[in-house]
Amino acid sequence: MANTGLQVMGLVLGVAGWAFGILVCVAPWWRVSAFVGDELVVSQVLWEGLWMTCLSQLGRLQCKVYDSGLALSGSAQMCRTLCVLSLLLCLLALMLSVTGLKCTRCLGDAHETKARLVLVGAALFLAAAFFFLLPVCWTAYVVIRDFYDPNVAAPLKRELGPALYLGWGVTVLMLVGGALLYLGSASPGVPAVPVFGKGAKGNPPSTAESKPEKVFV
Numbered sequence: 001m002a003n004t005g006l007q008v009m010g011l012v013l014g015v016a017g018w019a020f021g022i023l024v025c026v027a028p029w030w031r032v033s034a035f036v037g038d039e040l041v042v043s044q045v046l047w048e049g050l051w052m053t054c055l056s057q058l059g060r061l062q063c064k065v066y067d068s069g070l071a072l073s074g075s076a077q078m079c080r081t082l083c084v085l086s087l088l089l090c091l092l093a094l095m096l097s098v099t100g101l102k103c104t105r106c107l108g109d110a111h112e113t114k115a116r117l118v119l120v121g122a123a124l125f126l127a128a129a130f131f132f133l134l135p136v137c138w139t140a141y142v143v144i145r146d147f148y149d150p151n152v153a154a155p156l157k158r159e160l161g162p163a164l165y166l167g168w169g170v171t172v173l174m175l176v177g178g179a180l181l182y183l184g185s186a187s188p189g190v191p192a193v194p195v196f197g198k199g200a201k202g203n204p205p206s207t208a209e210s211k212p213e214k215v216f217v
Helices: 004-026 074-100 111-147 162-183
Strands: 031-033 044-048 052-057 060-065 158-160
Touching: 004 074, 004 111, 004 162, 074 111, 074 162, 111 158, 111 162
Parallel strands: none
Antiparallel strands: 031 044, 031 158, 044 052, 052 060
């Protein structure tokens, strides 16, 4: 039977993952300028994201949105697409999960249909976590690769930004939320443990009751 507590907890984690996922997607904190070499101006910090870059200088922050998305590299365009796809899957999963929760009355007493909706929502959360993990891990890989590449000039080296660490946390929230929704939405049916006693139905009679006792004279 469906477990309301697990369903609600999974939905809360899914909502948190979706909200923080939006923050990670739009934040310009994916990559930050690395302080290596002698020619880098330490008073300037350059932040780079999927949609904009920000320059922090003497306490002032100036941000600029990329002029053209088509002018970006194929890697940046792929990261954009996967993040947006993940957030859309999360939104669809939230709508299906809310509709199918046991504690809601959206579909009346159609418990089996509601359980299936929550299961589909759980699967969408897991897929969204996978699609969100790909751009985060790929960006981290590119940053680390370029940082240790001697052919890359020092002013062009970057470090991992806080958005990447938050992105890994978002992936965990989506995964755990989807798993709890799945565990809390088992298909209703015959209980796994048989019930014995007067209220039991369909239980075979015991051997002692089915066979008459023999009386010896």
